[in-house]
Amino acid sequence: MTRSRVECLDGLRALAAMWVLVGHCLLLTGWRVPILGEPDLGVDLFIMLSGFLMVFHYQLRQDNEPWQRPETWLKFWTRRYFRIAPLFYVMLFLALALGPYLYES
Incomplete structure (x- = not known):
């Protein structure tokens, strides 16, 4: 049986999304927190993981689609x-x- 989910990546994407949210809040408030204050890195991580998962799911369906x-x-x-x-x-x-x-x- 082929697994259709990679649960650990769901958690990482959630953390990346939270990173983006917190980073934007920090930018709006003027607070400075290293790494978290750079939401562009969270966006990059989220996009990279999402792209991987899109290709992963395509490969699972490539025989049918x-x-x-x-x-x-x-x-x-x-x-x-x-x-x-x-x-x-x-x-x-x-x-x-x-x-x-x-x-x-």
């Missing part, structure tokens, strides 16, 4: 859209609604 078929591309982009878009639009709404208040703070 060959990359050369247009249906595979459609399935890929549909999955990506519905994974990212809902949270993006919720956060966009919150940013637009609360942005002026947060900026004044």
